[in-house]
Amino acid sequence: MSQFSVIGKSVPKVDAYEKVTGQPIYAADLKMQGMLYGKIVRCMEFAHAKVIKLDFSEALKIPGVVKVLGPEDVTQTTYNTGACDEMVSDKVGHLLGDLKDQSIFTDHVRHQGDAICGVIAISEEIAERAAAKVIVEYEPLQVFMTPSEAEKTGTHQLHPDKANNMAFQLPEAMFPGNSYGWGDADEAMKEADIIVEDDFYVNKQKQCQMEPHAYIAQVDGRGRLNCWSSGQMPKITHQKIARLFNMPMSMVKIHSTTIGGGFGARLGIIAEPETCALAMAVPGRPVKVQTLREEDWIISESRHAGDYWMRLGFKKDGTPVACQARFKANTGAYFTHASGVPFTTGAWLSGMYKFGALGYQGESYFSNQAPAGAYRGYGNPQTNFVLEQLIDRALTQLDLDPVQWRLNWHKGVGDDGWCFGVKYPSCQLSECLKQGAEAIEWNKKLAEFKNQTGTKRRGVGVSVMNHTSGAMPMLLEHTVTTVMMNEDGSAVVATACSDLGQGSHTVLHQIAAEALGLDMNEVTLKTGDSDANGFDIGSHASRTTYVGGNSILEACDDIKKQLLERASKHLDTAVENLEFGGKTIFAKHNPENSITTAEICRLGVYNYMDPETGEPEGAPGQIFGFSSHFAKHNSPPFGACFVELEIDTETGEIELLELVHTHDIGRTLHPAMAEGQMVGGAQQGIGMALTEEIYYDEQGRAVNSSFTDYKMYGSSDMPKMKVILVEDPDPHGPYGAKSVGEAGLTSPVGAIANAVYNALGIQFKEAPITPEKVLKAIKENGLNFA
Amino acid sequence: MKERAIELTVNGIALNITVPVHQTLLDTLREQLGFTDTKYGCGTGECGACSVIIDDQESLCSCMALASTLNGRSITTAAGLASNGLNAVQQAFIDQTAVQCGYCTPGMVVKSTSLLRKNPNPSEEEIRKELEGNICRCTGYDSIVKAVQQAAQSFPESDTQWDNAVELKAGANS
Numbered sequence: 028m029s030q031f032s033v034i035g036k037s038v039p040k041v042d043a044y045e046k047v048t049g050q051p052i053y054a055a056d057l058k059m060q061g062m063l064y065g066k067i068v069r070c071m072e073f074a075h076a077k078v079i080k081l082d083f084s085e086a087l088k089i090p091g092v093v094k095v096l097g098p099e100d101v102t103q104t105t106y107n108t109g110a111c112d113e114m115v116s117d118k119v120g121h122l123l124g125d126l127k128d129q130s131i132f133t134d135h136v137r138h139q140g141d142a143i144c145g146v147i148a149i150s151e152e153i154a155e156r157a158a159a160k161v162i163v164e165y166e167p168l169q170v171f172m173t174p175s176e177a178e179k180t181g182t183h184q185l186h187p188d189k190a191n192n193m194a195f196q197l198p199e200a201m202f203p204g205n206s207y208g209w210g211d212a213d214e215a216m217k218e219a220d221i222i223v224e225d226d227f228y229v230n231k232q233k234q235c236q237m238e239p240h241a242y243i244a245q246v247d248g249r250g251r252l253n254c255w256s257s258g259q260m261p262k263i264t265h266q267k268i269a270r271l272f273n274m275p276m277s278m279v280k281i282h283s284t285t286i287g288g289g290f291g292a293r294l295g296i297i298a299e300p301e302t303c304a305l306a307m308a309v310p311g312r313p314v315k316v317q318t319l320r321e322e323d324w325i326i327s328e329s330r331h332a333g334d335y336w337m338r339l340g341f342k343k344d345g346t347p348v349a350c351q352a353r354f355k356a357n358t359g360a361y362f363t364h365a366s367g368v369p370f371t372t373g374a375w376l377s378g379m380y381k382f383g384a385l386g387y388q389g390e391s392y393f394s395n396q397a398p399a400g401a402y403r404g405y406g407n408p409q410t411n412f413v414l415e416q417l418i419d420r421a422l423t424q425l426d427l428d429p430v431q432w433r434l435n436w437h438k439g440v441g442d443d444g445w446c447f448g449v450k451y452p453s454c455q456l457s458e459c460l461k462q463g464a465e466a467i468e469w470n471k472k473l474a475e476f477k478n479q480t481g482t483k484r485r486g487v488g489v490s491v492m493n494h495t496s497g498a499m500p501m502l503l504e505h506t507v508t509t510v511m512m513n514e515d516g517s518a519v520v521a522t523a524c525s526d527l528g529q530g531s532h533t534v535l536h537q538i539a540a541e542a543l544g545l546d547m548n549e550v551t552l553k554t555g556d557s558d559a560n561g562f563d564i565g566s567h568a569s570r571t572t573y574v575g576g577n578s579i580l581e582a583c584d585d586i587k588k589q590l591l592e593r594a595s596k597h598l599d600t601a602v603e604n605l606e607f608g609g610k611t612i613f614a615k616h617n618p619e620n621s622i623t624t625a626e627i628c629r630l631g632v633y634n635y636m637d638p639e640t641g642e643p644e645g646a647p648g649q650i651f652g653f654s655s656h657f658a659k660h661n662s663p664p665f666g667a668c669f670v671e672l673e674i675d676t677e678t679g680e681i682e683l684l685e686l687v688h689t690h691d692i693g694r695t696l697h698p699a700m701a702e703g704q705m706v707g708g709a710q711q712g713i714g715m716a717l718t719e720e721i722y723y724d725e726q727g728r729a730v731n732s733s734f735t736d737y738k739m740y741g742s743s744d745m746p747k748m749k750v751i752l753v754e755d756p757d758p759h760g761p762y763g764a765k766s767v768g769e770a771g772l773t774s775p776v777g778a779i780a781n782a783v784y785n786a787l788g789i790q791f792k793e794a795p796i797t798p799e800k801v802l803k804a805i806k807e808n809g810l811n812f813a
Numbered sequence: 814m815k816e817r818a819i820e821l822t823v824n825g826i827a828l829n830i831t832v833p834v835h836q837t838l839l840d841t842l843r844e845q846l847g848f849t850d851t852k853y854g855c856g857t858g859e860c861g862a863c864s865v866i867i868d869d870q871e872s873l874c875s876c877m878a879l880a881s882t883l884n885g886r887s888i889t890t891a892a893g894l895a896s897n898g899l900n901a902v903q904q905a906f907i908d909q910t911a912v913q914c915g916y917c918t919p920g921m922v923v924k925s926t927s928l929l930r931k932n933p934n935p936s937e938e939e940i941r942k943e944l945e946g947n948i949c950r951c952t953g954y955d956s957i958v959k960a961v962q963q964a965a966q967s968f969p970e971s972d973t974q975w976d977n978a979v980e981l982k983a984g985a986n987s
Contacts, residue, residue, distance in 0.1 A: 048895045235950050527914060528914025706955045707950075742957070748953065
């Protein structure tokens with residue numbers, strides 16, 4: 028029997044009924060009285076150009092067009108669509124060189140899809156037709172698409188403060204030598220018996236959430252700016268929009284609409300500024316801006332591609348003596364997450380193995396690619412692709428087993444986690460490795476595959492990862508919760524934590540019900556209203572269950588404390604002699620002396636005068652619980668992924684046969700949803716390893732901004748999946764839980780690359796590993812599988 | 814703008830409407846009639862989020878059909894499948910936690926129902942094959958496949974529309 032009544036069970040998701048019948052309101056579903064439609068004119072022909080002529084006259088002649096706004100018709104305040112600027116202090120932001128370099132409309136096109144002007148019309152169709160009639164003439168500028176092109180002398184400089192287009196490097200003032208790690212990696216490397224070293228390229232992957240970005244904004248009769256947005260960070264959106272338009276936050280209201288998938292794409296803001304600017308030009312009228320799929324693709328941020336160099340040194344017995352790495356990220360046309368991603372890419376590297384010394388350098392460069400930003404994993408999958416392959420290359424040379432070496436050398440409890448000075452409080456990676464190896468029959472298959480013949484070759488691979496549960500201490504970790512007890516003892520929990528679809532609202536609901544001793548239907552969650560919800564940094568860094576959950580527990584503890592104090596008066600018994608038994612509070616030594624929490628809540632609200640005594644009945648006041656919770660801990664999860672695949676050496680095609688995904692989860696609060704994160708994460712990790720990349724033509728225009736040309740694994744492509752959740756309650760997580768959200772994506776990337784290595788004996792330095800690259804490599808290596 | 818008057822039955826309700834000849838069924842459903850349970854995902858028939866059932870059996874991407882060409886046809890959306898309580902597929906999607914962000918879900922439910930009406934006892938391979946045109950970026954598909962397998966166990970008895978559907982079909986053809 029479980030000690031818990033709600034958590035640990037796969038209860039129906041709170042939004043499942045409405046979702047299977049298509050009821051939830053995504054922003055594009057909203058239709059309001061008097062609604063107008065906005066269409067943003069975007070530069071599609073060039074990736075880098077100056078606007079030399081902008082003429083609205085033909086567009087304005089079309090009946091039904093209300094207004095057309097150009098760069099000078101909107102606020103000149105610049106902003107950053109990312110969120111890193113809200114998560115660190117101004118002092119740190121200054122040291123990092125963070126920029127607010129984006130404008131609502133621009134006359135300097137820095138990437139294909141940059142916004143030039145906006146049309147407002149009475150229908151979507153008219154707005155689209157008018158947008159096509161706006162005359163824009165461009166003067167093309169030199170296009171540069173990679174860090175190496177960006178830093179060349181003579182390349183156009185995208186921002187005056189950033190020499191050689193270097194948007195960011197680890198700042199000297201915080202990280203001497205523009206590097207972090209431990210020990211002296213140069214010196215330590217000299218002690219190595221073998222050294223493996225290589226240059227890798229990691230790919231620009233797109234989140235591909237199913238709901239294209241859509242927004243509505245309206246200045247209401249009181250002059251308040253309302254914005255309907257599906258952002259992952261509603262309170263950050265609130266703050267950013269208020270600041271951009273120079274209004275107090277009380278004059279801005281963010282209405283969160285159902286989020287049709289995020290995966291990082293909706294971190295910070297996207298087209299809220301354009302939409303709000305259009306609405307401010309037509310006070311009173313709601314303006315809807317919805318993006319087409321291709322538009323969504325080129326305007327919202329992707330994963331950071333980049334060049335990743337790494338060198339590892341080992342003793343003959345496998346002792347890892349040193350690790351050196353340098354990631355040159357391609358941040359694209361704007362600053363966005365130029366500091367955040369190259370910083371954390373090395374953090375995941377630091378958190379993995381017990382190297383004798385480690386030195387990491389992280390940089391990012393501007394280019395004329397669409398801006399890069401947050402994508403599930405945030406630098407971790409990039410590190411996984413490079414680190415895990417190089418480890419296996421060394422282990423081949425040393426003739427050591429990849430599972431056994433990882434068992435010996437992974438970091439664990441008491442070691443520094445991904446942020447130095449924060450020790451891992453729990454770790455079940457060894458158990459993950461053992462159970463995963465057993466499930467995929469590691470030893471048996473490894474032996475079998477040594478003696479293969481024929482044109483089809485099989486391989487197995489393993490990869491491990493560490494992630495995070497929230498971003499403490501690197502970034503602000505703060506969530507506010509209020510709990511209101513209704514007069515019948517049921518509860519309303521208000522928090523700004525958003526649910527991207529992963530089920531965080533269901534889990535937060537479970538945590539509140541468990542803590543208050545209530546049933547699921549006796550708790551309701553109030554979210555998505557910036558007037559009613561206190562601060563929350565937003566859904567990122569796999570933090571919602573861990574930090575949001577602990578915030579809810581804190582607020583529920585406040586409720587329990589107040590209920591006990593009231594009960595003490597009602598039952599005339601000291602608090603320490605009372606027991607909180609869910610819906611009833613009773614005296615420990617005389618359980619019959621009890622009162623229901625419903626009665627306490629009712630008497631608190633309906634605090635009538637007793638006609639006989641002339642005194643109020645019970646203790647007055649409705650009970651509210653509150654928490655303004657700053658995470659005091661971080662409990663990173665670990666995981667090991669095992670993959671078996673088969674390669675057709677004649678076509679280069681890779682077929683995934685089986686994927687065993689293990690995860691060090693602390694405690695599982697909702698088994699089916701946790702499994703869903705692992706399987707869904709694997710689908711995206713597989714894509715990064717094998718099929719997904721945004722390609723550009725020579726002019727810097729994206730050539731595969733559609734689901735036909737950008738290949739994701741579909742229902743028939745997926746391998747047989749097995750998820751193993753290894754439980755060991757963490758001392759700090761809510762009920763012992765650690766995160767699961769982003770982790771599912773990360774380790775499949777390295778495991779697949781290593782399985783390919785096992786099958787062919789070839790490592791691929793550029794992701795994704797496509798059939799073309801496989802065939803080319805077989806030819807170049809002179810291999811013959813006939 | 815050229816328009817055409819058509820008869821369209823949506824979720825069992827017969828409608829006489831006028832539509833622009835170039836309007837997609839998706840836009841007619843969403844913008845003109847308010848059936849927003851049918852989703853726009855790509856507009857080019859690649860993702861399946863806008864799947865609807867035509868004449869109670871076959872499914873199609875409503876972004877790829879012009880409403881003006883569907884005179885006399887019957888359309889069922891995800892909401893329509895639940896007009897007498899959830900159908901077996903919808904219940905199974907809840908039971909198997911096959912719902913995450915929910916944006917692909919109406920299309921998935923529609924496509925899966927259409928599959929089971931044609932083939933009430935599909936193999937796992939047949940289910941995966943049928944769902945190839947419906948993209949889900951959240952689940953990795955396993956829970957969805959399990960949901961269709963669960964629903965298959967009680968199909969077609971649990972599909973109340975299936976009986977109604979036969980009658981409606983006869984009416985439309987006569």
